[in-house]
Amino acid sequence: MPVYLLAAACAVAVVVIASRLLRRLGRGSDDDSPDGPTTNHAGAMLSALFLLAFAIAIVVPWTNADSARSNTSTEAQALVETYWSAGRLDPADAARTRAELADYATFVHRTEWPLMRDHGRLSPDGWARLDRLRRETIAVPFKDGDDSQDARTAVLDHLSEISAARHQRAMDARAHPPAGLLAITLLTGLLVIVLPLLGGARPRGAALVPLGLMGALLAVGIYLALDISHVFSGALAVHPDAFTAVSGEFGRIAQGG
Numbered sequence: 001m002p003v004y005l006l007a008a009a010c011a012v013a014v015v016v017i018a019s020r021l022l023r024r025l026g027r028g029s030d031d032d033s034p035d036g037p038t039t040n041h042a043g044a045m046l047s048a049l050f051l052l053a054f055a056i057a058i059v060v061p062w063t064n065a066d067s068a069r070s071n072t073s074t075e076a077q078a079l080v081e082t083y084w085s086a087g088r089l090d091p092a093d094a095a096r097t098r099a100e101l102a103d104y105a106t107f108v109h110r111t112e113w114p115l116m117r118d119h120g121r122l123s124p125d126g127w128a129r130l131d132r133l134r135r136e137t138i139a140v141p142f143k144d145g146d147d148s149q150d151a152r153t154a155v156l157d158h159l160s161e162i163s164a165a166r167h168q169r170a171m172d173a174r175a176h177p178p179a180g181l182l183a184i185t186l187l188t189g190l191l192v193i194v195l196p197l198l199g200g201a202r203p204r205g206a207a208l209v210p211l212g213l214m215g216a217l218l219a220v221g222i223y224l225a226l227d228i229s230h231v232f233s234g235a236l237a238v239h240p241d242a243f244t245a246v247s248g249e250f251g252r253i254a255q256g257g
Contacts (some may be wrong), residue, residue, distance in 0.1 A: 043195050050188035057185045057225040060177045065228070065236040068172035075165030076242035079105055080249045082158035088151030088255070093140050097155065100133050102250050109240035116173040116232040126166065134159050172238075176229050185225055189218045 075080045079101055086097040104126070137156055142149040158195065193215045203211055227234040 043192070046188055046191050046195060049247055050185065050192050053181060053185040053188055054221060054225060057177055057181055059257060060181075060229070061225075061228040061231070061236060064172065064231050065238055068160070068169070068175075068231045068238045070166055071168045071172060072238055073242045074241070075162055076105075076246050078158055078161040078165055079243075079246050080253070082155055082162065083250055085154035085158055087153060089155070090138060097133065097137065098250070098254070100136075101245045102247065104129050104133070104241050105246045105250070109243035113232070113240045113243075116169075117230075117237070120173050120176075120230065120232075120234075122166070122170045122173060130159065130163055130166065134163075172231050175231055182226060182229065186222055189222045193218060 008138070052176065083098055083101050086094050086101065089097060107123075107126060107129065112126055115121060115123055134156065137152055137159065140152050142152060193211075196211070228236040230237075232238055
């Protein structure tokens with residue numbers, strides 16, 4: 001942040017020095033008109049900067065949300081595949097593994113999702129559940145030539161997929177646009193609104209209508225950029241629909257569907 005402030009101060013200093021230098025050299029002419037070249041140039045540049053910052057502030061969260069939604073589906077599908085593979089274990093181990101997978105899915109969409117939405121992080125209990133399930137699967141006994149060895153390997157492979165997708169979900173929960181980008185979007189939006197007033201214009205009557213509409217739309221746009229900045233909250237929030245659907249898949253698989 002100090003570097004940004006220093007860069008802004010240097011830019012302002014360049015403008016002041018150049019203005020005084022030209023005045024001493026007798027170059028140029030005074031410009032105090034609200035629609036003069038200075039105001040027009042500043043307005044065009046501020047509008048361009050606002051549009052650039054606003055576009056990035058919209059595109060980045062949108063991309064992050066699409067990626068998080070895809071990763072969530074991947075994790076849920078890995079749960080379903082693990083549930084299928086667990087059915088090849090001995091009946092007691094299969095029942096235990098499937099019950100723990102169902103508990104994990106329920107835990108994610110009921111307990112962990114609000115935590116991601118409100119605090120941007122995952123619960124340590126979720127990692128503990130996966131680690132316990134992996135240790136229990138490794139400890140499953142098998143005999144030479146027994147199909148349970150292949151089943152155990154398949155379950156472990158799918159548990160690795162779940163863990164990888166969970167790691168990605170943890171990264172998605174922390175992802176957000178840089179704070180500086182949102183600050184620039186807010187600042188340039190405000191400057192675009194008040195620039196005519198700073199330039200000396202005093203709009204009256206019907207001239208207030210377009211200025212007011214522009215201000216209202218800019219306010220809505222800036223609020224939207226702030227609202228969608230987090231993947232698991234706001235207008236573009238990723239919901240736990242994939243994990244909710246997993247329960248139905250588990251029931252269908254358990255019934256031999």
